[in-house]
Amino acid sequence: MAGIAVLLKQVPDTTARISVSEGRVDESAITSWVTSPYDEYALEVAIQHKEASGASITAITLGPPRADKVLKDAAALGVENLVRVWDDSWESLDSSQVQHALSTVLEGIDADWIYCGKQSADRNQGSTGPGVAERLGLACIVEISDADVSGDSPSFTRSSSTGSERLSPATPILLTFTKTETELRRPNVRGIMMAKKAQIEIVSADIGDAQVQVVSHNPPAEKPEGKKFEGADSVPEVVGLLRDEAKVI
Amino acid sequence: MDITIIAETRGGGLHPVTAQLVGAASSLGASPTVVCPGGAGGEEACGIAGVGKVLAVTGDCFATYDGGAWAEALDAVAGGDIVIGAATTSGRDICSRIAARRGVSIIQDVTALSPGLNVTHPIYSGKAMQDLTVSGNCVLTLRANTFPPAPSGGSAQLSTVQQSGDVRLAVAEAFARASERLDVADADIIISGGRGMGHPDNFSHLYEVADVIGAAVGASRAAVDTWEEISHSMQVGQTGKTVNPSLYIAVGISGAIQHLAGMRTSKYIVAINKDPEAPIFKVADYGIVSTWEEAIPVLKEELSKLA
Amino acid sequence: MAYEGVDFYDIESELSDEEKMVRDMARDWVSEEIVPNIEQACHDGVFPDEWRVALGDMGVLGMALDGYGCAGMSYVAYGLVCQELERGDSGVRSFASVQGSLAMYPIHDFGSEEQKQKYLPKMASGEWVGCFGLTEPDYGSNPGDMITKAVDEGDHYLLNGAKMWITNGTIADVAIVWAKLDGVIRGFIVEKDDPGFSAPEMTGKHSLKASVTSELVFQDCRIPKDRILPHVEGLKGPFSCLNNARYGICWGAVGAAQSCFHSAKEYALSRIQFGNPIAAFQLVQNKLAWMLREITKGQLLALNLGRKKDAGTWTAEQISLAKMNNVDMALEIARMARDIHGANGILDEYPIMRHMANLESVKTYEGTHDIHNLILGRHITGIQSFTREL
Numbered sequence: 041m042a043g044i045a046v047l048l049k050q051v052p053d054t055t056a057r058i059s060v061s062e063g064r065v066d067e068s069a070i071t072s073w074v075t076s077p078y079d080e081y082a083l084e085v086a087i088q089h090k091e092a093s094g095a096s097i098t099a100i101t102l103g104p105p106r107a108d109k110v111l112k113d114a115a116a117l118g119v120e121n122l123v124r125v126w127d128d129s130w131e132s133l134d135s136s137q138v139q140h141a142l143s144t145v146l147e148g149i150d151a152d153w154i155y156c157g158k159q160s161a162d163r164n165q166g167s168t169g170p171g172v173a174e175r176l177g178l179a180c181i182v183e184i185s186d187a188d189v190s191g192d193s194p195s196f197t198r199s200s201s202t203g204s205e206r207l208s209p210a211t212p213i214l215l216t217f218t219k220t221e222t223e224l225r226r227p228n229v230r231g232i233m234m235a236k237k238a239q240i241e242i243v244s245a246d247i248g249d250a251q252v253q254v255v256s257h258n259p260p261a262e263k264p265e266g267k268k269f270e271g272a273d274s275v276p277e278v279v280g281l282l283r284d285e286a287k288v289i
Numbered sequence: 290m291d292i293t294i295i296a297e298t299r300g301g302g303l304h305p306v307t308a309q310l311v312g313a314a315s316s317l318g319a320s321p322t323v324v325c326p327g328g329a330g331g332e333e334a335c336g337i338a339g340v341g342k343v344l345a346v347t348g349d350c351f352a353t354y355d356g357g358a359w360a361e362a363l364d365a366v367a368g369g370d371i372v373i374g375a376a377t378t379s380g381r382d383i384c385s386r387i388a389a390r391r392g393v394s395i396i397q398d399v400t401a402l403s404p405g406l407n408v409t410h411p412i413y414s415g416k417a418m419q420d421l422t423v424s425g426n427c428v429l430t431l432r433a434n435t436f437p438p439a440p441s442g443g444s445a446q447l448s449t450v451q452q453s454g455d456v457r458l459a460v461a462e463a464f465a466r467a468s469e470r471l472d473v474a475d476a477d478i479i480i481s482g483g484r485g486m487g488h489p490d491n492f493s494h495l496y497e498v499a500d501v502i503g504a505a506v507g508a509s510r511a512a513v514d515t516w517e518e519i520s521h522s523m524q525v526g527q528t529g530k531t532v533n534p535s536l537y538i539a540v541g542i543s544g545a546i547q548h549l550a551g552m553r554t555s556k557y558i559v560a561i562n563k564d565p566e567a568p569i570f571k572v573a574d575y576g577i578v579s580t581w582e583e584a585i586p587v588l589k590e591e592l593s594k595l596a
Numbered sequence: 597m598a599y600e601g602v603d604f605y606d607i608e609s610e611l612s613d614e615e616k617m618v619r620d621m622a623r624d625w626v627s628e629e630i631v632p633n634i635e636q637a638c639h640d641g642v643f644p645d646e647w648r649v650a651l652g653d654m655g656v657l658g659m660a661l662d663g664y665g666c667a668g669m670s671y672v673a674y675g676l677v678c679q680e681l682e683r684g685d686s687g688v689r690s691f692a693s694v695q696g697s698l699a700m701y702p703i704h705d706f707g708s709e710e711q712k713q714k715y716l717p718k719m720a721s722g723e724w725v726g727c728f729g730l731t732e733p734d735y736g737s738n739p740g741d742m743i744t745k746a747v748d749e750g751d752h753y754l755l756n757g758a759k760m761w762i763t764n765g766t767i768a769d770v771a772i773v774w775a776k777l778d779g780v781i782r783g784f785i786v787e788k789d790d791p792g793f794s795a796p797e798m799t800g801k802h803s804l805k806a807s808v809t810s811e812l813v814f815q816d817c818r819i820p821k822d823r824i825l826p827h828v829e830g831l832k833g834p835f836s837c838l839n840n841a842r843y844g845i846c847w848g849a850v851g852a853a854q855s856c857f858h859s860a861k862e863y864a865l866s867r868i869q870f871g872n873p874i875a876a877f878q879l880v881q882n883k884l885a886w887m888l889r890e891i892t893k894g895q896l897l898a899l900n901l902g903r904k905k906d907a908g909t910w911t912a913e914q915i916s917l918a919k920m921n922n923v924d925m926a927l928e929i930a931r932m933a934r935d936i937h938g939a940n941g942i943l944d945e946y947p948i949m950r951h952m953a954n955l956e957s958v959k960t961y962e963g964t965h966d967i968h969n970l971i972l973g974r975h976i977t978g979i980q981s982f983t984r985e986l
Contacts, residue, residue, distance in 0.1 A: 055533075135394045166397055170386050171386065174360065180357060202465060226621055232614050251425055251427065257412070257418065266570075279591040282575070286557045287400075287435060288536040546863075
């Protein structure tokens, strides 16, 4: 039976301090790398799906050698097949190049269900899921918040304008996940011991030319000095500042 | 350059962000074409200044949301070297697919644009900003409430075109919105009450504000200790409940050390307290010296206007 | 800020991938399940059963033992788990230490094949809880003179006596009890339903409140003959177990110290007095620097000892030095941390007083501070000074 594929991305720990040096985020200063949080939710449902259906499951990551860790962590949770997509000549790839590489690799894997997080915690774009779906000619359900993969007809819940809606899609299909209520399973010692023996297949792929160049990275704009206002009449002004100056609403 | 805007719609009409997309396109020197999925908001779009023309795209596929089908239909009629949409759930989905169809790159959640084409967007959840330059065609989605909207007063021509796409998703079941309370640990916006709220029932006012902006409601240790009705799970500043939201609104909270330690790394802090000497004002980015009774209703009203 | 371990001398680079993964597994569980709930558990004086289940599911019980459902991981991995558990609470680490090092280990090393098959898999999964009965009301540092007695009555042993200060006793399915059979100390496996056995809980503790501490009472307790541990006699039996547990403690104490240091550092950066965070004052920096020194030394000691344990080149005296040193420094760090927290340090808002109270027990159990001192003294001089007879 056709299997399950999960796309995972390695990102800096989301509580890490990000510092910019010479116009680039200083990656060497990052001490802790993790699996992007939304990908973890996708992975949990994918593993539940595998356990319920008996289908094979493959975890795929596009990244340098340190990204082997996300695959090993997935192996500790029970994922048997592990693929890292990389070429040493690659530096920072744009969205087209990433999607080109991943869809090429996915074409070689017979997957009816492709799982991924809605967006990564480092670039926060959300393009990979739908972009890969388009390149593979698949439908895609984005920002899934709940799933039931226990039966013959897995269903997935997404938001709608009036609340939420449940879909039971035909396969093949690509699914992107936001945070779900499902508790993420922990690895246990047995899983970790088995991950020790895990084999990671490293493959390269054609990526095409870059169309986007990174000019620079910069720290976020300095916060202005704290301001104090008198009386409730100042609330509209503060709300305006939150919107236009702080840009948090 | 030729720019096509994918209109963002809401409730059969235009979402306010669409005018912001037009404004951004105009700042690049373009007179954009606005494409309206399902035809919604077509007339309205004609009234936005700077719009070149409006295409209302009608087709069966727009009855259900299927990003692939919508992208297929819209891509067929949308010309343009640059396609711009809003960085909303559907905007991101559709625009990603249009970019993939065209073999061009997409940059999402853009917060600054200039001819070149130079594009800026936040990365690492806003801990840094990335400046990019794009040669050739591309697709962009812009962050809402970041670009000034184009004013009204436009009089663009509206055309309707029939175009549909292949729908492959069907809704099995629809549910009404369940009222779900966000947990302080997960929320990007938190509004917290302290002993200054006076009575636990008064937290209902904070919940009303929270519902408007999709925030979680928290509480100081003082409030939790004083009132049984204020649950421990709401406490900010307890061991294990350190929060790190983009916006923290502290209402009737003095700002004593236990609370501060739990929220001091919030990106922006707003404090509402009637005591001008309250320590919370030392860490607040925007401090409002006022009773909560006076400030909160105004806050709720102002935030409702933005939604 | 989220918990960060202390790693000033890059111990991370000396750990294998599996060791780091196991440490991270324990660290995440402690952050998510223990830290938010430990104050309530202490307040209620209970060890929540969910924690037993979770520890079993994670596979950390008896994790350094080979076979019979045990993971067979390195002692360093076990130490890292102890470090994380005790960062949460010494009581949680005590549960795991007793289960793995004091109850499972003697069955594994001194038991018959039938005993290993019967008990170990269920103890590794956490289904059966074990405890270790050596200490008596009148015999603590001097276990050799214990009075709990076993008599061979043909088709069974009859046990009489009492043990005290037994972690897990009241919730245990299985007790490894050391008693004198014809004057020789032997190990016996007592099951909770054996006639004449009871395990009342000891109450009124100001320390290790989220841990079950019990008496084990044997009043003509009859146990079948196949319950004796066949392969060990004398104090060597219990002392081997204690050395294993002490090893885990030398890592655990580092965890408690790290928790106190982390809290003190965060507090000092947040607390403003005289217009500055107190972290800007020299006396506070002096204290934090001292803590960093001691934690770093303790970590290096523990790691080195762990590698020796894995290589089989350790000595008991080396374990005594590490246990003693690390618990002492952790207790000092807890006190110093309380001082940095000012009055706030006495609130359960912060883990400080809980760690401090716990570490008082940890300083005394598994060999008191003074006893370990004498073990080292004997090693250095060749002269034992435990008793007055030379």
